[in-house]
Amino acid sequence: MIRVLIADDHHMVRRGLAFFLGTQPDITIVGEAADGKQAVQLAGELVPDMILMDLVMPGMDGIQATKLIKQQHPGIKIMMLTSFSDQEHVIPALEAGASGYQLKDIEPDELARCIRNVCAGTNEMHPKATTHLLQQFSGSRLLNELTKRELEVLREIANGKSNKEIADALVITERTVKTHVSHILAKLDLADRTQAALFAVRHHLV
Incomplete structure (x- = not known):
């Protein structure tokens, strides 16, 4: 059973995700966080297998929360689930330690598949995130x-x-x-x- 924590500042988003993922036979929702600070706290208390992390939240954002959680609990997998696909969000999120980056318009079944794959050790990136990652790699190579x-x-x-x-x-x-x-x-x-x-x-x- 994959134990998932949902971190998003919108109650309806959390409820929708929890409702759908709760129908999956191998996924269970162990908690919900309304901001990054609460996500860090619950990560320590619940130690989930996976956190679905929003990027923009009040107080502590998803990138800061991801960085802290990965420092304290490196075994927890984190997948960003956000509306932002620009380089200024994608690269810092991956640098913070996220193992996946998906947009909120993802199909529910595809989201469940990504959760399973990330927990199995695969990085799951939205095509736009992959493009930014390749551009960053290409830019780093050019710097050399x-x-x-x-x-x-x-x-x-x-x-x-x-x-x-x-x-x-x-x-x-x-x-x-x-x-x-x-x-x-x-x-x-x-x-x-x-x-x-x-x-x-x-x-x-x-």
């Missing part, structure tokens, strides 16, 4: 193409500095900075400094 000096220049670009300010900070000529910027844009396949700055932020360089 940059030299140490180019990475320094990229960080300065992300901090909003002009070529002259970068030259002063790194004690190099402005012409050298321009050369580094050109190399960075070419290697990362970016169009301009704004895209470079966003790339640096997304990959936690600043």
Whole structure:
């Protein structure tokens, strides 16, 4: 029997999930949490096999809760069940330790299948989440193409500095900075400094 804790700040969502999953012969709902703080508390008290975790909740959000739960109870599987599929939510959730990422428009039978698979050790990702994960991996691989000096220049670009300010900070000529910027844009396949700055932020360089 798979013991599931549901964490979502919307009562109707919790009730709907509990009602459907309760009809599954191998799944039982052991508790419901209305926010991240309560999810952390109940995770310690109930030690479920799996937590269905919403992302955006009052007080402590799903990402913070996931991070704490995985630190305290690494054996508990956590699957994000959310309405958000953008990179700014997907990547932090996976970095926090989530083993799955699904959207709330998932078909009920598919959700049950994902719960079983995650508990069996498989990562279950919505296609949009997988795309962001691949983009992150691809971006990390591209970063390895940059030299140490180019990475320094990229960080300065992300901090909003002009070529002259970068030259002063790194004690190099402005012409050298321009050369580094050109190399960075070419290697990362970016169009301009704004895209470079966003790339640096997304990959936690600043």
